[in-house]
Amino acid sequence: MPTDVAELVAAAKEGDRSAFDELVRQTYAETYTLAYRLTGNEEDARDVAQDAYLRAFRGLNRFRGDAQFSTWLYRITANCAATFMGKRARNRHEALDEDTPLEDERPEVDPERRAHSLDLRDQLGAAISELPPKLRAVVVLRDIYDLPHEDIAAELGISVAAAKVRLHRARHKLRSTLFPEIDEVEARAV
């Protein structure tokens, strides 16, 4: 059996089930990681990852070789996560709207912990998971996974302009969470 992703995709398209299984083995940890970053918890990430592979399996014939398989899978995962989060929000009657005030009610990152953690990377992970889900999705897909605005908008079912606004707000929020000093100076000056 081939081990190269492109060859595996070609074989899977021909109906070789073991080739598709091998694709899953090679990519599932990465897909799960993206799903976790989008949903913010393990259980939802599992559901999203499973759904994403089902859709990938059913839609494999629509995958064209000119894109990378991983990028295609990111897009499917993003779409599944958006659908999943949307459904859950409706079930809970929660407003996961982008109009959610940036200063939401959830507890801030423990300042003590922030002071003691010198690693930007660790703080960033926490700050991302604190973002409202709709802002989080856009910044994760753009700044970590490097998807174009157009693809992000398509998978999240929003306009490109809305995707850009969310990205702007997400980046702004991350910076003021991770580097609060400038904003504090600003606040004192007012």
Place this chain on the structure above:
Amino acid sequence: MRCDQVAEKLPEASEGTFALGRRERRHVESCLRCQAELVQYRKILRAMRAMRTEVLEASPGLLADILANIEEAGERHAIRSLLTGRRVAYLGGLAAAGAAGAAGAIVIAARNRSKARIRLAS
């Protein structure tokens, strides 16, 4: 030009200063506060991009669950192919032709197929 006018553009400018106009760029070049803020955005963006290569450890059993789901979907697909074998073969011929004129027909046929799939799945 004031800092607050420029600050609005700084998140975009973290990807490259092309997001800034000439006057905004001139302001940033001479303003330590805006420079500091831009450096922070760039630090965050670099850390975000580095996260791309990080892979979390998936919860145990996930791989087996995914493969089992695919197995099940594969069975349903096989049954459907048996039931609609002739139509699938015809579509295959159309797809192979790849002519621009056939593209519309393929889209319509694909829609019909997904309807069939939903019926079988339920």
